[in-house]
Amino acid sequence: MSDKLYVARSSQIAARRLDDEMMIMSAVDSTLFTLNETATFIWEAADGSTSLEDIVTHKICSRFEVVESEALQDAEEMVRQLAGHGILLLSDEPLAAANPSRQVTP
Amino acid sequence: MLELAPLVDCSNVVIEIGGIAARVAAADPAFLQMLENRYAGFISSRTDVDFDFHVDLGEPGMADPDADVSVANCMGCWSVERGDFRAEWEPETSRGRIRQSPNPYAIDAVLRILHSMLLAKRGGFLLHAASAIRNGKAFLFAGVSGAGKTTMAGLAPADASLLTDEISYVRKHAHGYSACGTPFTGELEQLGENISAPIAALYLLAKGSANRIDPVPAAEAARALLSNILFFAKDQEMIGALLHSACEFVGRIPVSRLTFVPDSRVWGLIG
Numbered sequence: 001m002s003d004k005l006y007v008a009r010s011s012q013i014a015a016r017r018l019d020d021e022m023m024i025m026s027a028v029d030s031t032l033f034t035l036n037e038t039a040t041f042i043w044e045a046a047d048g049s050t051s052l053e054d055i056v057t058h059k060i061c062s063r064f065e066v067v068e069s070e071a072l073q074d075a076e077e078m079v080r081q082l083a084g085h086g087i088l089l090l091s092d093e094p095l096a097a098a099n100p101s102r103q104v105t106p
Numbered sequence: 107m108l109e110l111a112p113l114v115d116c117s118n119v120v121i122e123i124g125g126i127a128a129r130v131a132a133a134d135p136a137f138l139q140m141l142e143n144r145y146a147g148f149i150s151s152r153t154d155v156d157f158d159f160h161v162d163l164g165e166p167g168m169a170d171p172d173a174d175v176s177v178a179n180c181m182g183c184w185s186v187e188r189g190d191f192r193a194e195w196e197p198e199t200s201r202g203r204i205r206q207s208p209n210p211y212a213i214d215a216v217l218r219i220l221h222s223m224l225l226a227k228r229g230g231f232l233l234h235a236a237s238a239i240r241n242g243k244a245f246l247f248a249g250v251s252g253a254g255k256t257t258m259a260g261l262a263p264a265d266a267s268l269l270t271d272e273i274s275y276v277r278k279h280a281h282g283y284s285a286c287g288t289p290f291t292g293e294l295e296q297l298g299e300n301i302s303a304p305i306a307a308l309y310l311l312a313k314g315s316a317n318r319i320d321p322v323p324a325a326e327a328a329r330a331l332l333s334n335i336l337f338f339a340k341d342q343e344m345i346g347a348l349l350h351s352a353c354e355f356v357g358r359i360p361v362s363r364l365t366f367v368p369d370s371r372v373w374g375l376i377g
Contacts (some may be wrong), residue, residue, distance in 0.1 A: 014346035016353050021325040025332075025349050027342035033334055034325065 008048030048095035122150035124286040167207035229278030243306035244285035310366035327361035
């Protein structure tokens with residue numbers, strides 16, 4: 001497992017937070033995804049310049065009683081799934097941030 | 107730019123749905139008469155129309171006559187194709203043309219797609235839902251095929267006015283939403299009444315052994331709403347508008363699950 005995995009939100013999506021869930025629609029195929037509270041923290045922190053490990057340490061482990069190594073493993077699995085659907089971008093180098101104008105805020 | 111034939115040699119009819127008027131011009135009077143019959147109750151005398159279409163009758167020349175509808179945007183021009191028609195229109199000029207065989211289904215599909223796009227820009231949408239007005243308020247009953255839309259419409263009491271048994275027309279206003287009657291029919295094959303009213307509730311249909319209404323949390327309501335909205339364009343701006351509209355709607359309109367036994371008593375809970 002890489003400890004230098006960078007994640008960024010795709011610009012080909014629309015997203016909106018509703019209650020504790022993040023709702024994300026792909027502009028490629030109109031598929032709707034909903035993220036739970038934990039995944040939403042990762043999504044919101046996916047700026048392309050912060051490593052996944054740092055996100056897990058500062059956004060997840062600081063809020064939830066979890067073992068850091070397990071949380072990182074779960075987070076990596078989650079972001080790879082989302083990347084497979086094209087709504088997150090992954091790289092072993094920092095990425096340019098996604099277009100914030102496509103983020104729809106409540 | 108589209109090359110549009112001059113409209114002066116053609117007669118036309120104006121079909122107004124949800125307050126949006128589309129003028130359809132064609133050289134064949136029999137075709138226009140068919141449209142007047144098909145859209146009876148939705149034919150308008152308006153001259154300040156929102157959209158102009160010119161229809162060329164003939165085989166659309168598609169490679170696959172059974173192909174599903176496809177929608178594409180090229181340089182701001184929308185192109186919509188199905189086995190029985192090919193349509194193009196420019197939102198900027200509000201004009202378009204349709205090449206289709208002389209059947210009523212092709213232009214019905216074009217109108218559904220056109221209205222879904224126009225509504226998306228205005229915070230509204232077309233919804234797979236039956237709807238009716240009772241006591242001055244509109245009620246929507248959403249669900250996939252077989253969920254009970256036609257059943258609910260068919261069971262509506264005499265004091266309810268049916269807007270549609272298949273495709274509900276939702277418009278956003280400054281202080282809420284209204285539902286409008288549509289000519290888009292389902293199994294009832296009965297045109298809705300061309301009237302509108304403020305939306306009081308959206309019910310997600312589920313058949314069961316007893317009639318009951320249960321509230322639905324906002325996120326679940328938005329997911330259910332999105333799964334029932336008619337949407338054709340794989341376009342980022344449209345996707346963003348759609349998601350925004352769905353979230354706004356569930357924030358303003360109560361969404362509940364209506365579990366019902368398919369008989370008229372269920373309407374005792376409505377209105």
